[in-house]
Amino acid sequence: MLSQLIEKLPLLVQPGVTLNLEKSINTVQSLTHESERIQADLVRVLAGSDYVADQLGRKPQLFEDLLQNNDLYSVYGAGEYAQRLGQSLALVESEELLHSVLRKFRQREMVRIIWRDLTRATDMRGTTADLSALADASIDQALQWLYQDCCSKWGTPHAPAAEGASGKPQQLIVLGMGKLGAYELNLSSDIDLIFAYPEKGMTEGGRRVLANQDFFSRLGQKLIQALDNITADGFVFRTDMRLRPYGASGPLVCSFAAMEEYYQDQGRDWERYAMIKARVVGGDQQAGGDLLEMLRPFVYRKYIDFxxxxxxxxxxxxxxxxxxxxxxxxxxxxxxxxxxxxxxxxxxxxxxxxxxxxxxxxxxxxxxxxxxxxxxxxxxxxxxxxxxxxxxxxxxxxxxxxxxxxxxxxxxxxxxxxxxxxxxxxxxxxxxxxxxxxxxxxxxxxxxxxxxxxxxEAAESDDLSSDWLLLWSNECDAAEGEAIFAEQGLDDPQQAWKAFSNLKSSRSVQVMQAVGHERLLAVLPQLMNEVAAVENAAETLERVLLLIQAIIRRSAYLVLLAENPDAMQQLVRLCSASAWFSETLAKQPVLLDELIDQRTLYAPPTKEELQSDLRQQLLRIPEEDEEQLMETLRYFKSAHALRVAASDITGVLPLMKVSDCLTWLAEAILEAVLEIAWRQLTEKHGVPQKTPGVPCDPDFIIVGYGKMGGIELSYGSDLDLVFIHDAEAGLYTEGKKPIANSVFFTRLGQKIIHILNTFTAGGQLYEVDMRLRPSGNSGLLVSSLKAFTDYQEKEAWTWEHQALVRARVITGSKALSQAFEQVRGNILSQSRELPDLTAEVVKMREKMRDHLGTSDKDKDAKFNLKQDRGGIVDIEFIVQFSVLAHAYQYDELIRFTDNIRIIDAMAATGVISADDAEILREGYKRYRAVGHRQVLQDRSTTIGSSELEDCRQDITRIWQSHLRVE
Structure with missing residues (x-):
């Protein structure tokens, strides 16, 4: 039989190659009546593993046992190793027998695992998962046995007792590191372990009293012996404890507090690397989970850590x-x-x-x-x-x-x-x-x-780079520094030298640690080369060094730039075009990460993609962690606004699309904020009732006015919002802590504003303006639909109806949204006396111009894009006047809320001539484009009076003719 099997081995095609299978002869011969698959697999396994050949030769019954139980070709279920080993250990009464049972169990299972691996009865991940599960079971089952044995000798370790109560019993926590932690053990891997326990204290109930530290040290030593000692039966797993705090010279077991202190104060980079894979493999799983959560900030930094x-x-x-x-x-x-x-x-x-x-x-x-x-x-x-x-x-x-x-x-x-x-x-x-x-x-x-x-490779530099390093390291006076910048071709050497020398002499640079200084020098030459290549180099340098100043104490960001030359190039390019861009990054350096992938940097997502992305990010955060939810929302907003700005600056997106993207971003965020606020309040108070026995769905809407309603948001725009509900005021929520509907919806509005308005480490989401609600600041924060309707019909001023032209529902109940649109349509479609309407609109416009426009003494030199005669607000008032004057005839005028499409409707219905409509459209776009550029360059919306003069004159003419103003 043996010779027949050997003949099947392709190994022997090479002359002189032989295999020593003598120890397995009996096993092979016992297979005479077995299937051809098993015989063929046996040949493959014996050819590949002397270990299996040795085990089967010494213990033929082991092979028969594996076959009879079909363990060679079946997958163990979750927990099966622990269950089988637990049964084997149930009658163990001594440490010596514990060692023997563990090793024999390991031998049997290793034969099975090697068989399944070499015959490809399982794949690589199946093998590593089996080996890791075997190690888990061996560690935890041995620990349980030894813990009980040690408790019987020295008592049970307890946490310090609180006054009037006994302390909580404690167990050893075993962390599996490396391949064990990642379920990736190989066939002959050692296991890297760390031992910890929750708190210092003393044992109770034993013949002797020990400090918890001593108890767990002795228990840990016994566990290592149970796994690692080589006996007549071999070993279970070679055990390595060198990854523990302070390595081989440190205590075998540490308390949670000592672990946290060590990693915070002395943890090294390679220990972060090791801790990625850490997992609780033995002892108290819940306490171990708390320990890993405590150490998470050491492993995973909140910032992007290059x-x-x-x-x-x-x-x-x-x-x-x-x-x-x-x-x-x-x-x-x-x-x-x-x-x-x-x-x-x-x-x-x-x-x-x-x-x-x-x-x-x-x-x-x-x-x-x-x-x-x-x-x-x-x-x-x-x-x-x-x-x-x-x-x-x-x-x-x-x-x-x-x-x-x-x-x-x-x-x-x-x-x-x-x-x-x-x-x-x-x-x-x-x-x-x-x-x-x-x-x-x-x-x-x-x-x-x-x-x-x-x-x-990363450190290569050219001659010009070394010049910049010399400028940084040498002491130069202003004249010398400015001369060098002039030689390098910067447009304003004086401004450039001032920015450069200010950074060099700053307190942040003076107190930098050596590693931070090295990282700065690694970035500086390439950064200066990039800056020198742009047209407004001095201005750009000032902006870029503002960012460097902001990140200098978190030098990982310097590494990010050094590691990503393309990101550095994009940074300089975008800062050259926009002061807003550089200031945003200086306030939130974490956004530097967005510069790395140009596929996403210049491709702002659609509204649907924004909603999906935000939903996925929020799902990964515990619902009760409001602080983290708020930070995630802020990073999401800032990152996507940065992408929009990058596309805007480089011309990838036209102005109208920029506003679309920024508005979609705000819509996605408002949807999420409403959902978060609703969930938090309903968990506490229950769902409000729309009518008796009918819960709200939520019968609440957020209405956007102004730029939000008109789909015209810009960078830094605030949100003009109005909150409306549609539930009976006299009813209460259905929960453990019921409150009146009116109180619930007021708190809902307050919670939404809190999430949006609050300044956190990530800044502010949006500044919220609620002054357009019924009765303004003196009115209720949240109105019922009926109260809103009554106010609009009986009390609202003409300017409030003007504001309603650009009002639209952003998020909330669909049924209530439809009802609001009906109310809006009814109000805007009322027939109005034209002379009265004209007088009120003109009066309001003149009042605004007097208070917000350019003063009389500056009118000849300056022009305020928004408020001065012939500016943006004139166009908006022409549009709003036209809607209020003619919507009773043409419902097309109230179909949309953005100015461009309303102007289109005005032309289509004959309210205004096609030529004048074209002037208004193009003038509106030109004004907004200039204003947009002013914002990106951190400048005011006031420009020179000679700019856009033709546009101003045309719009002033249309204003005067359309509103019949002399």
Missing amino acids: SAFDSLRSMKEMINKEVRRKGLHGNVKLGAGGIREVEFVAQAFQLIRGGRDPRLQQRELLNILPLLPETVGMPEQAVEDLTEAYTFLRNAEHVIQAVADRQTQELPVDEVGQARMAYSMGFENWSDFMLELDRQRGRVTEHFANVIAPAE
């Missing part, structure tokens, strides 16, 4: 030196293009962006890679290449380790080993295998270099 690249480069260079020193070029893990490089690519982006994108706060590498195209803009092909290569390399690693259950990733150098490996990997010969291995490693090396470029 300093991770430097840290990973340093780590990779250390590994490269070790590879060269030990000659590990054949190592599939540490060698060039190996497993570690794939891990670095994924974890670099986790460290950099994980704090802002919770999707990246995962442990398993193959869960992270598919997220990179969406989260960081990595090409889909790169992710496919890395995924395929990682799978291939991990399979090769398993084949290497299956041979002798030895912790190695080195390719075999002997002929037999090479033939065996090629066969186990599914190749005809070693040459074919190496060809594919080299191809896969080459792809990893290429993508690794694209993400984490060698530091020496």
